[in-house]
Amino acid sequence: MRLTDLAGQPVDPFAATGAKATVFLFVRADCPISNRYAPEVGRLVQKFASQGVAFALVYVDRGEPSEEIRQHMHDYGYHVAALRDNEHALVKMTGAKVTPEAAVFAPAPSGAPGDLVGTGRMVYRGRIDDQYVDFGKTRPAPTTHDLEDVLQAIVQGSAVSIQTTRAVGCFIQDLK
Secondary structure (H helix, E strand, O other): OOEEOOOOOEEOOOOOOOOOEEEEEEEOOOOHHHHHOHHHHHHHHHHHHHHOEEEEEEEOOOOOOHHHHHHHHHHOOOOOEEEEOOOOHHHHHHOOOEEOEEEEEEOOOOOOOOEEOOOEEEEEEEOOOOOEEEOOEEOOOOOOOHHHHHHHHHHOOOOOOOEEOOOOOEEOOOOO
16 A cells, blocks of 8 residues: 655555554535534544554545645644545545545454455544534534544443544545
């Protein structure tokens, strides 16, 4: 799988060895819904990074210059790794459809169902929470915190059933 850092160097997105979980958050600098979630993402990073959860923003628009991404990260207070998925390898692997959408991988016992060799298993893909009901329709506050609940279960050592929720956001355009 070929992802790169902002300097264009190849990166193994699953290199966070020893992590209890790896969270990939698919984003675009120009997606207003992604940008509105920046404070919540920052809160989750602050809460879980010290508990062994690795986080990475995955920028999916190959037309976004690295300098623009750096500025976006600065403007929105992101303090996590940034990856570029210019070929949509991780997008395809996870089935991500919109930004923001999260994919959580956790170590799997060898040969466990859903184990993707070298990556562990994807235990969650979907929304951060349910504040966005549909495009243009929001709740005053979320009533469920899907991503946080999954991460909490992982760090507590509880069983996590593989689940998917429908994320609402800006569509990830197919590559032509």
